Amino acid sequence: MLCFYIKTYGCQMNERDSEALACLLEKHGLTPVASEEDADVIILNTCSVRDQAERKAIGKAGLLKRRKAVKPELVIGIIGCMAQNRGESLLEELPHLDFIAGTDRLAVIPDLIEQAQAGRRLGDLARDTGPTPPEANSHQPGNICAMISVMRGCDQFCSYCIVPYTRGREHSRPIPDIVAEATRLVEAGAKEILLLGQNITAYGLAEIRRRDQQRPPPDQSPFADLLEALNDVPGLARIRFTSPHVSFMNDRFVDAVCRLPKVCKAFHIPLQSGSDRILSMMRRSYTAAEYRDRIAAIRSRLPEVAFSTDVIVGFPTETEEDFRETRELMAEVAFDMAYIFRYSPRTGTKAAEKFPDDVPEEVKHERNQALLDDLKQAAIVRNRSFQGRVLEVLVEGVSKRNPDRWTGRCDLNKTCNFAPTPGLAPGMLAPFRVLRTSANSLFGEIVLT
Numbered sequence: 059m060l061c062f063y064i065k066t067y068g069c070q071m072n073e074r075d076s077e078a079l080a081c082l083l084e085k086h087g088l089t090p091v092a093s094e095e096d097a098d099v100i101i102l103n104t105c106s107v108r109d110q111a112e113r114k115a116i117g118k119a120g121l122l123k124r125r126k127a128v129k130p131e132l133v134i135g136i137i138g139c140m141a142q143n144r145g146e147s148l149l150e151e152l153p154h155l156d157f158i159a160g161t162d163r164l165a166v167i168p169d170l171i172e173q174a175q176a177g178r179r180l181g182d183l184a185r186d187t188g189p190t191p192p193e194a195n196s197h198q199p200g201n202i203c204a205m206i207s208v209m210r211g212c213d214q215f216c217s218y219c220i221v222p223y224t225r226g227r228e229h230s231r232p233i234p235d236i237v238a239e240a241t242r243l244v245e246a247g248a249k250e251i252l253l254l255g256q257n258i259t260a261y262g263l264a265e266i267r268r269r270d271q272q273r274p275p276p277d278q279s280p281f282a283d284l285l286e287a288l289n290d291v292p293g294l295a296r297i298r299f300t301s302p303h304v305s306f307m308n309d310r311f312v313d314a315v316c317r318l319p320k321v322c323k324a325f326h327i328p329l330q331s332g333s334d335r336i337l338s339m340m341r342r343s344y345t346a347a348e349y350r351d352r353i354a355a356i357r358s359r360l361p362e363v364a365f366s367t368d369v370i371v372g373f374p375t376e377t378e379e380d381f382r383e384t385r386e387l388m389a390e391v392a393f394d395m396a397y398i399f400r401y402s403p404r405t406g407t408k409a410a411e412k413f414p415d416d417v418p419e420e421v422k423h424e425r426n427q428a429l430l431d432d433l434k435q436a437a438i439v440r441n442r443s444f445q446g447r448v449l450e451v452l453v454e455g456v457s458k459r460n461p462d463r464w465t466g467r468c469d470l471n472k473t474c475n476f477a478p479t480p481g482l483a484p485g486m487l488a489p490f491r492v493l494r495t496s497a498n499s500l501f502g503e504i505v506l507t
Contacts, residue, residue: 060088060171063097067115068105070300071225071254072138074205076103079137079164081196086168094125099133099171104140106220109402112140116151123154133174135159137167139224143406146181155179161225162186162210185226195239197246202454202485204248208236208284212256213264214303216330217341217408218370218401221256228257228264230280237287244293249452249485251288253299259306279306282314289318295487296452296469297321301328301368304344307352316359323360324394324471327352328368332387333380336373339413346387353391364470366395369429372422373401374413381425388429392436394470398429434497441472441495448505449474451490453482466490472500479504 062083066076079101080090094100102119105111119136126132135157136148142160149155156174159167160183173180197204209230212222240251255261262280267273281299288297297320302311304327315321327349331337334345357363369384388396400422403410451466451474458465463475464482474490482488482504493502 060098061091061096062088062099062101063091063094064101064103065094065118066103067111068103068107068139070205070252071207071256072103072105074207074254075138075161075164077198077205078196079103079167081198082164083168083171085196088168088171094122098131099135100125101135101137101167104136104138106139106143106224106404108399109404112143115140119148119152119155123152126154131175133157133171135167135170135174137161137163139220141181142183142224143220145183149179149181157181158183160184195235197243199246201243201246201248202452203250203252204243205252205254206236206239206243207231207254209255209258209261213260214257214343215341215408217339217412218373218404220404220407223406225256228260230255230262230265233280233284233287236284237291240288240291240294244291247485249294249487250296250298251294253284253288253297255299256301257303257306258299259302259311263306277308277310279308279310279314281306282310285314285318285321289320294320298324298471300326302326303328304342304349304352307355309355312352312355312359316356322469322471323362324364324366324469325356326366326368329384329387330368330370331373331376331380332384333376334383336376336380336384339375339409340370340373341408346383350387350390362470364394364472365391366397366471367391367393368397368399370399370401371425371429372417372419374409374416376401376417376425385429385432389432389436392440393433394437394440394472396429396433398426398433400426437497438495441497441500444472444492444500445495446492448489448491449500450487451476451504453484453486453488453504455484468500473498474500474502476502476504479506481506 064076066072091097102115104115122134133156137159141158148158157170158181162185163182166182170180211226211228213228215222259281263274332346403415449468451468453466457463464478466474489505491502491505492500
């Protein structure tokens with residue numbers, strides 16, 4: 059019996075694909091193992107958003123050459139965005155690699171493994187423009203917090219982003235299919251659902267455009283329709299989603315996320331830059347003022363809300379003034395958390411073709427560190443405001459960082475750490491009293507009556 063090991067790089071979409079692939083391989087008789095040392099098949103599920111992500115995966119694939127020298131029958135595959143991006147060149151660059159598979163090709167991976175065992179090195183990068191195949195919707199049992207991919211691809215073509223080229227154009231799944239999947243997950247023990255999509259607030263709009271041959275009305279939000287349908291799923295406690303795009307956060311969307319009780323009041327809304335000039339070069343299709351407006355629209359409706367974001371520093375031609383505008387907008391919004399990246403050109407994107415990477419690396423590092431320092435100080439102040447309060451936490455179980463602690467998250471997506479408590483079990487919603495805080499977490503005790 060073959061044993062397999064999947065190592066995942068990159069975003070939650072890749073994590074979800076790895077979970078679905080593991081289910082598929084098990085259906086084909088393969089057995090998962092926790093260590094690559096015990097595996098007969100090693101699959102790297104890769105990311106291509108940043109150059110560093112590709113370098114990590116290539117480096118790991120290179121190291122596996124030694125393992126294959128000791129175990130020649132070992133099957134090694136690379137799947138995901140880097141496979142789609144680099145294509146057949148990976149098979150040339152890595153002669154010990156047995157197969158590659160693109161982002162739409164989960165279904166063929168069992169066959170590629172079988173072909174590799176027979177000595178054939180293959181690649182399958184074909185595009186699937188139809189509905190999401192059923193094999194991409196399987197889940198491993200026991201997930202309290204489960205992920206559902208509601209759409210694939212992106213039609214935005216931001217100038218710096220490789221995703222539309224690696225993940226393809228937008229295709230959304232029907233609402234009844236997603237509700238049925240969520241219902242099955244809840245029946246299996248899930249309490250929280252995380253909805254995934256590269257441009258999730260555009261959910262369903264591409265289908266309307268293709269059907270009607272025109273742009274949907276500006277007040278239409280199929281994603282809001284989806285949230286309303288999921289809010290009615292019995293037993294589901296929480297709904298989260300990532301990542302929205304400001305241009306699709308219309309009033310219908312804002313009303314839904316503020317009104318529906320099961321939608322968590324923590325929103326990850328990528329900013330990328332606070333400079334209108336840079337946003338235009340990035341092809342983000344909104345201004346800093348429009349970003350502020352959508353933040354204000356949500357804040358005006360909710361007594362308490364948390365925001366997180368993505369920011370790129372050092373985009374081509376970024377000046378000190380551009381950076382100042384980003385820094386000021388971030389301070390104004392007071393984000394609870396942010397992913398801050400130094401710009402790196404991605405071959406095949408418009409930015410790499412049109413704009414020289416002219417911001418010195420030392421300047422990128424300085425700006426990156428300045429935003430990180432600002433964020434840390436803001437997070438410390440923000441989290442201190444929770445000290446002494448009682449929050450509802452969804453208990454997830456033993457902390458990955460400290461086996462003597464349990465962990466969970468509150469509605470605002472803050473990690474809450476506490477001691478194991480008699481009568482407490484993963485999946486419970488429990489009152490949590492905050493006793494101390496840090497920039498990243500809340501620490502306290504479960505208060506059971």
